[in-house]
Amino acid sequence: MDIKKRIDTLINEINKASYEYYALDNPSMTDQEYDDKYNELIRLEEKYPELKREDSPTNRVGGEAIDKFEKVTHNTPMLSFDDIFNSEEIELFDERIKKTIKNPEYTLEPKMDGLSGSLTYKDGVLVRAATRGDGVTGEDITINVKTIKSVPLHLSKKIDIEVRGEIYMSKLSFERANIERRKNNEKEFANPRNAAAGSVRQLDSKITAKRNLDFMAYFIPNPEKYGIKTQKESLDFLKELGFKTNYELNSLVHNSKEIEKYIEELGSKRESLPFAIDGVVIKVNSLADEDELGFTARVPRWGIAYKFPALEVLTKLNKIVFTVGRTGKITPNAYFDTVHVDGSLVSKATLHNSDYCIEKDIRVGDIISIRKAGDVIPEVVEVKLDRRDKELEPFKMIDKCPICNTELIRKDANHFCPNENCPARNIEKLIHYASRDAMNFDGFGERIIEDFYNMGYINNFSDFYDLGKYKDELMTLEGFGEKSINNLLEAIEKSKNNSLERLIYALGIRYVGKKTAKIFAYMFNDLDAFMASDYDKLKNINEIGEIIAKSVVDYFSDEDNLKEINKLRNLGINFKYFGTQIDTSNDKINNKTFVITGTLSKPRDYYKEILESLGGKVTESVTKKTDYVLLGENPGSKYDKAKELNITIISEDDFNDMI
Numbered sequence: 001m002d003i004k005k006r007i008d009t010l011i012n013e014i015n016k017a018s019y020e021y022y023a024l025d026n027p028s029m030t031d032q033e034y035d036d037k038y039n040e041l042i043r044l045e046e047k048y049p050e051l052k053r054e055d056s057p058t059n060r061v062g063g064e065a066i067d068k069f070e071k072v073t074h075n076t077p078m079l080s081f082d083d084i085f086n087s088e089e090i091e092l093f094d095e096r097i098k099k100t101i102k103n104p105e106y107t108l109e110p111k112m113d114g115l116s117g118s119l120t121y122k123d124g125v126l127v128r129a130a131t132r133g134d135g136v137t138g139e140d141i142t143i144n145v146k147t148i149k150s151v152p153l154h155l156s157k158k159i160d161i162e163v164r165g166e167i168y169m170s171k172l173s174f175e176r177a178n179i180e181r182r183k184n185n186e187k188e189f190a191n192p193r194n195a196a197a198g199s200v201r202q203l204d205s206k207i208t209a210k211r212n213l214d215f216m217a218y219f220i221p222n223p224e225k226y227g228i229k230t231q232k233e234s235l236d237f238l239k240e241l242g243f244k245t246n247y248e249l250n251s252l253v254h255n256s257k258e259i260e261k262y263i264e265e266l267g268s269k270r271e272s273l274p275f276a277i278d279g280v281v282i283k284v285n286s287l288a289d290e291d292e293l294g295f296t297a298r299v300p301r302w303g304i305a306y307k308f309p310a311l312e313v314l315t316k317l318n319k320i321v322f323t324v325g326r327t328g329k330i331t332p333n334a335y336f337d338t339v340h341v342d343g344s345l346v347s348k349a350t351l352h353n354s355d356y357c358i359e360k361d362i363r364v365g366d367i368i369s370i371r372k373a374g375d376v377i378p379e380v381v382e383v384k385l386d387r388r389d390k391e392l393e394p395f396k397m398i399d400k401c402p403i404c405n406t407e408l409i410r411k412d413a414n415h416f417c418p419n420e421n422c423p424a425r426n427i428e429k430l431i432h433y434a435s436r437d438a439m440n441f442d443g444f445g446e447r448i449i450e451d452f453y454n455m456g457y458i459n460n461f462s463d464f465y466d467l468g469k470y471k472d473e474l475m476t477l478e479g480f481g482e483k484s485i486n487n488l489l490e491a492i493e494k495s496k497n498n499s500l501e502r503l504i505y506a507l508g509i510r511y512v513g514k515k516t517a518k519i520f521a522y523m524f525n526d527l528d529a530f531m532a533s534d535y536d537k538l539k540n541i542n543e544i545g546e547i548i549a550k551s552v553v554d555y556f557s558d559e560d561n562l563k564e565i566n567k568l569r570n571l572g573i574n575f576k577y578f579g580t581q582i583d584t585s586n587d588k589i590n591n592k593t594f595v596i597t598g599t600l601s602k603p604r605d606y607y608k609e610i611l612e613s614l615g616g617k618v619t620e621s622v623t624k625k626t627d628y629v630l631l632g633e634n635p636g637s638k639y640d641k642a643k644e645l646n647i648t649i650i651s652e653d654d655f656n657d658m659i
Helices: 003-023 031-047 057-061 087-098 171-183 192-200 205-210 231-241 256-272 287-293 354-360 423-434 446-454 461-474 482-495 500-506 514-524 527-532 535-539 545-557 559-570 604-613 637-644 652-658
Strands: 071-073 106-112 115-122 125-131 137-139 161-169 213-219 251-253 277-284 303-307 312-324 329-341 344-350 367-373 377-383 409-411 414-416 593-597 617-619 628-631 648-650
Touching: 003 031, 003 057, 031 057, 087 256, 087 277, 087 303, 106 213, 106 231, 106 256, 106 303, 115 192, 161 171, 161 192, 161 231, 171 192, 192 205, 192 213, 213 231, 251 256, 256 277, 277 287, 312 423, 329 354, 329 367, 344 367, 344 377, 354 377, 423 446, 423 461, 461 482, 461 559, 500 514, 500 527, 514 527, 514 604, 527 559, 535 545, 545 559, 593 604, 593 637, 604 617, 628 637, 637 648, 648 652
Parallel strands: 593 617, 593 628, 628 648
Antiparallel strands: 071 137, 106 251, 106 277, 115 125, 115 161, 125 137, 161 213, 277 303, 312 329, 312 367, 329 344, 329 414, 367 377, 409 414
16 A cells, blocks of 8 residues: 555545545534544554645644743734724715715625634645734734644645634534633633633643634735735635635625624624624625725724624622722622623623712612623623612712721722722732832732732732742742742842833822823923922913822822832932923924824824924814814714814825924
8 A cells, every 4th residue: 555645645535535525514524533533544644754744634632732822923913993883984985985986895804712823835835824903013823823724734726825704602512612721720711702712822732722713814905916806705715725715605795784784694693603703794895896996094994893782681799899009999899690791701890989889779689780891891781670679778888998997988980999008909009019100010900019018918000019028938929939930039130221101100199190191291301390390380381280290299298108119219229201292392393282183104103203302282172162173084973073163274295383
């Protein structure tokens, strides 16, 4: 027997059977036949390892482990689409396209709820797989993607091609994975998307293989190379090459009404689909039309993503727990029976303040509806009054701090603990100081900081920098080894070189957020100069005003705060600003208020940064106080408002002249 020929035959037969089973859902081989051929292939490869092919289906079981994921630069950036959420926005998209394209045709495809991946083939053989990353640079996940049975290791044509699609976990695989995790007393996955993302980034490919991930192909970056003229032809070609596509659910339409009808029909099927979807991707079908429409600096003009509205679920409110923030603000939080909200497990939501609770008449024991605000943060929508037990007690705000028992004070809609030494306030201050947007102590989670505080290692900001002297003690704590402690100490040491705006924000001065901290860093360049500034100087800074100015003066008038800042100075914390200084010499921009609207040639932050560096103020809304509206393509309602108020409208060319 010709062993090489037999191995080739087995691989071809098994790959064909896999394609029919996983991509077409139409198997022509029984499980027993498949297993027999698969086992024969394993025996031959073990006996003749020199004949084992790179695209052998036996590679799918995983086995190779890596130390880290290497970075990959995409040949063509993996851009995402803008999101829309309602019929009006669908109609606006259709109208915008029709201003350029006379009779457009659209492809409609379910928006898979997974993570984008890029597959590269040479001579029809898979050679690299990568995550989307930031769109320009991703991570090499080839070893793990090879374990995905719906990813062809060898295409039906010997061509060089890049294919993009969605890596996802089916609902069935998700349930099986969670059953396994429950058996092992492991934390369950919250939703299929998170499960897929975590699985594909395992350093041990055997773990990835066990998770039964899937891949749905939807895009070829350079379709013209293969004689393709439409997105529909791209999808047909992908299917021909051996990829799974959503060919049964995809559709071709010609206007907004047909788009809306498709969305409604797909939405009704959403729960019965074998995988999770969170919307519909709408693309112009003709590639020639795509070229004519082109791109903005950030997204394609020829496509858009419709997102399904957030889902609401009912659950029972079990208790209201009051927490203390770093400013002393008391926040009531709803704790309820754990529920799945649009794919995530949720058991807690903020109730903001006492007025919010009273307005919604929230009572412990109520049946409440929960949804994700902006599809991210859980919120209480309403109380189901028709299901209320008449014996339930109305909400009552506490009058003393739940941690230190100090009498609360009320300011506007919120209640505060005035005790500066309240342990809860101190812990929250330390958590804020170490947070990503502040000093950015990578690896310091809230639980670690709380534990270190309770053990007496950290009481003030400066104590973070002295943790090294407790290294031997810390290494004896459960969950901490030499490597993890060294990583924490390195993160703290690295933070000493942060630019000034991070330190100002980290200090936790009331009303001073990230943006305000950067303004102060711009203006003063040095923490000492900032500390020495008086009330009048502060309140006259653009965007600051009286309340923030008073808060800053009060903070630097406190002897304890000054002592702590002096400790930070002696520890070598940087007090200087590394960014660009504000230049107030341009009278056309300094102290002027701008609104940016529409699509420009560069990202909006580019213009905002320039304007702010020249003393300008950038706001979101057009009002009588607006001096200029910087106008791009497809500006929307802000343009109409500017015309109505007779605000000066400038183009990008005008902007360039001004600067």
